[in-house]
Amino acid sequence: xxxxxxxxxxRRTGHRARSSGFAEGGRQWxxxxxxxxxxxxxxxxxxxxxFIATRGLKGNDEPAPPIDPPAPALGDLRLPPPTGSSSSxxxxxxxxxxxxxxxxxxxxxxxxxxxxxxxxxAKDSVPxxxxxxxxxxxxxxxxxxxxxxxxxxxxxxxxxxxEGAPTAPRxxxxxxxxxxxxxxxxxxxxxxxxxxxIRTCGKxxxxxxxxxxxxxxxxxxxxxxVFAARGKLTARLSTGESTGTTVLEQRGDTLRxxxxxxxxxxPRSGQVRLSWTTDAAYGKGCAGVALEAATLS
Numbered sequence: 001x002x003x004x005x006x007x008x009x010x011r012r013t014g015h016r017a018r019s020s021g022f023a024e025g026g027r028q029w030x031x032x033x034x035x036x037x038x039x040x041x042x043x044x045x046x047x048x049x050x051f052i053a054t055r056g057l058k059g060n061d062e063p064a065p066p067i068d069p070p071a072p073a074l075g076d077l078r079l080p081p082p083t084g085s086s087s088s089x090x091x092x093x094x095x096x097x098x099x100x101x102x103x104x105x106x107x108x109x110x111x112x113x114x115x116x117x118x119x120x121x122a123k124d125s126v127p128x129x130x131x132x133x134x135x136x137x138x139x140x141x142x143x144x145x146x147x148x149x150x151x152x153x154x155x156x157x158x159x160x161x162x163e164g165a166p167t168a169p170r171x172x173x174x175x176x177x178x179x180x181x182x183x184x185x186x187x188x189x190x191x192x193x194x195x196x197x198i199r200t201c202g203k204x205x206x207x208x209x210x211x212x213x214x215x216x217x218x219x220x221x222x223x224x225x226v227f228a229a230r231g232k233l234t235a236r237l238s239t240g241e242s243t244g245t246t247v248l249e250q251r252g253d254t255l256r257x258x259x260x261x262x263x264x265x266x267p268r269s270g271q272v273r274l275s276w277t278t279d280a281a282y283g284k285g286c287a288g289v290a291l292e293a294a295t296l297s
Contacts, residue, residue: 115267117242118217119235122261126223129193132182135221136295139211142180143291144172144196145188155186161211161220161294168205173197173290175255176225180293197292199227206231206277207291213237213266219297220264224276225257225290226250228283231276235262239270251282255290 132140132154139157144150148170151163179193200206211220224231230249236242242264250256264272281287 117237117240117264117266119237119242119244119262119264119272121233121235121244121246122263123246123248124259124261126178126257126259128178130178130180130223130293132180132293132295133184135297137297138218140182140293140295142182142185142191142194142293144174144198145191145194148172148198152182152185152188152191154182155184155189157296161209161296164208164210166207168200168207169202171199171201171286173199173255176257176290176292177255178223178257180223197223197225197290199225199286199288199290200278201281201286201288203229203278203281206275206289209274209276209294210271211274211296213239213264213270213272215265215267217263217265218272220262220272220274221295222260222262222274222276223257223291223293224248224260225255225292226288227255227290228253228281228285228287229278229289230280230282231289232279233260234275234277235264236273237264237266237270238273239266239268247279249280253283253285257290257292 132142136154136157139160140154141157141161141163142152143163145152149166150172153159153161174194174196176195176197179195181191181193183190185191198207209222211218222233224233226248228251230247232245232247235244244262246260248256248258248260260276262272262274276289276291278288
């Protein structure tokens with residue numbers, strides 16, 4: 001029978017053997033798990049790389065998400081982005097509303113020139129103050145401010161009103177009951193009001209004037225007077241046979257004034273010719289006609 005010591009030795013030996021077996025088995029299992037973990041990690045790396053590569057290759061074939069194209073520009077005016085853009089609600093549909101009618105165009109009517117001369121005369125009283133520059137849109141003239149042959153006129157009138165060559169006695173006077181003023185004149189730039197003019201004496205003596213005529217209607221106003229005489233105005237158009245006359249009479253020795261208006265139009269370019277003469281002289285002194293100013297519009 002084995003001794004107690006031997007039994008203990010056998011038990012310790014068996015325990016060591018079992019412990020060694022357990023340790024050896026644990027080491028083998030750890031080695032297996034480590035190898036499996038390494039293999040699994042490699043497989044995951046390969047699978048992940050393949051997935052990324054596959055996504056990259058497929059990305060070249062898939063269409064990119066839509067991007068709103070830049071709105072085209074017309075000069076400084078930019079059109080709105082297409083319908084569906086996140087930055088704009090798009091163009092507003094016109095619907096079925098009828099378009100607004102186009103505005104009617106009024107065409108200027110061309111007035112044909114007159115087929116013959118037109119000429120009319122009128123006689124009126126003179127205003128207290130006559131503004132020659134305001135009335136004479138085309139030209140104006142004043143006589144006698146500084147002397148017998150003094151003549152003041154519109155600086156921009158282009159000499160439309162012209163006096164003929166003097167053929168009678170000529171005198172300066174300052175007896176007009178009305179005043180004549182102007183601005184923009186030459187050689188006298190302006191006047192606040194003057195009563196001066198020129199006059200002549202004796203039957204048959206007087207003054208002649210001309211002004212342009214044409215298809216544009218014009219109005220020529222002549223500011224005149226008479227001393228103890230009858231004055232006669234004769235107007236004639238050079239483009240035809242139209243004429244007109246009017247008279248102004250004064251038997252006393254004071255100056256009577258009037259404005260004689262000549263309205264005229266011609267079928268072509270020409271002149272209106274005026275003659276203001278002493279038709280009759282009543283006194284023994286300087287009886288005759290006077291001339292103060294003229295305007296053209």
